[in-house]
Amino acid sequence: MTRLEVQDVTVRFGGVTAVNEATITADGGQVTALIGPNGAGKTTLFNVITGLQKPTAGRVFLNGNDITHTPTHRRARHGIARTFQRLEAFGSLTVEENIRVAADAIRSKNAKPARVTRELIGRIGLERYAGTRADAVPTGVARLVELARALAIDPALLLLDEPSSGLSEAETETFGDLLRDLAAQGRAVLIVEHDMPLIMRVSDRIHVLDRGILIATGTPAEVQADPLVRKAYLGEDEAPEAGPAPDATLVMPAVDEELPPPLPKGGGPESVERENGVLESGGPESGSWF
Numbered sequence: 436m437t438r439l440e441v442q443d444v445t446v447r448f449g450g451v452t453a454v455n456e457a458t459i460t461a462d463g464g465q466v467t468a469l470i471g472p473n474g475a476g477k478t479t480l481f482n483v484i485t486g487l488q489k490p491t492a493g494r495v496f497l498n499g500n501d502i503t504h505t506p507t508h509r510r511a512r513h514g515i516a517r518t519f520q521r522l523e524a525f526g527s528l529t530v531e532e533n534i535r536v537a538a539d540a541i542r543s544k545n546a547k548p549a550r551v552t553r554e555l556i557g558r559i560g561l562e563r564y565a566g567t568r569a570d571a572v573p574t575g576v577a578r579l580v581e582l583a584r585a586l587a588i589d590p591a592l593l594l595l596d597e598p599s600s601g602l603s604e605a606e607t608e609t610f611g612d613l614l615r616d617l618a619a620q621g622r623a624v625l626i627v628e629h630d631m632p633l634i635m636r637v638s639d640r641i642h643v644l645d646r647g648i649l650i651a652t653g654t655p656a657e658v659q660a661d662p663l664v665r666k667a668y669l670g671e672d673e674a675p676e677a678g679p680a681p682d683a684t685l686v687m688p689a690v691d692e693e694l695p696p697p698l699p700k701g702g703g704p705e706s707v708e709r710e711n712g713v714l715e716s717g718g719p720e721s722g723s724w725f
């Protein structure tokens with residue numbers, strides 16, 4: 436079974452310590468979440484796992500093998516796939532062609548790229564957009580194209596960076612089910628996401644980063660009841676006294692009351708946002724967490 440281990444990873448950018456001795460794991464068959472406020476170091480840690488960012492210190496292991504210095508393209512061959520916060524699909528290619536390009540990369544595994552592409556289009560529900568240019572589809576659909584492209588290499592470890600931004604409520608619901616299915620297939624799914632109801636619903640385990648430091652790891656209920664996490668959510672002055680673990684379903688409304696409401700979910704086709712031809716994530720830019 437797949438196992439990712441990130442051990443004591445530190446990343447410094449000049450005087451900024453983006454990640455500070457963080458240790459996290461992600462296992463096959465599970466959805467693992469990495470959450471934290473803006474600037475907590477989540478994307479930096481993803482970059483370390485995929486090889487885009489060299490850690491200042493610490494190591495990364497996949498199935499016990501040290502991949503800390505393995506180049507990004509070789510990590511992909513080892514079964515690590517990733518989607519980005521800022522969408523990366525080829526705008527001038529159709530949705531189908533985008534997926535096909537990725538599927539072509541696994542020829543060596545004896546899978547037929549055309550069949551893989553067709554199956555993914557059906558499975559992710561992209562039939563309607565298969566012939567549409569990727570730069571002409573709604574943001575939510577573009578996110579699903581990213582996911583399909585990542586799945587085309589049949590990854591053992593799937594890293595998703597804010598995959599639900601731009602999805603409508605209904606699309607998010609379906610997306611959550613899809614994540615559970617992917618884990619049920621034995622994949623390790625590691626997700627960075629600001630949509631807390633989604634995270635609490637789909638995650639087996641959650642790691643919480645705050646200013647580069649791992650402050651908690653546990654089940655959704657454990658993490659929501661953790662005094663340090665609640666302090667990070669509510670701010671220094673508003674943190675409640677540490678008390679008995681509240682029921683997970685009770686925590687969310689309480690937290691919502693304390694913070695500004697989250698940005699609304701993208702509304703499907705109407706939520707397309709583009710800048711210089713690049714599809715935007717539409718993700719939350721505010722400092723609010725829940």
Ligand SMILES: Nc1ncnc2c1ncn2[C@@H]1O[C@H](COP(=O)(O)OP(=O)(O)OP(=O)(O)O)[C@@H](O)[C@H]1O
Nearest residue numbers: 448451452453471472473474475476477478479480
């Ligand atoms: N290339 C870089 N050079 C300098 N500082 C950086 C760089 N990349 C990230 N940082 C800083 O490192 C810290 C962590 O950033 P990171 O993007 O990893 O956080 P994040 O948790 O993913 O935030 P968000 O939720 O907003 O995406 C921030 O203070 C950020 O400004």
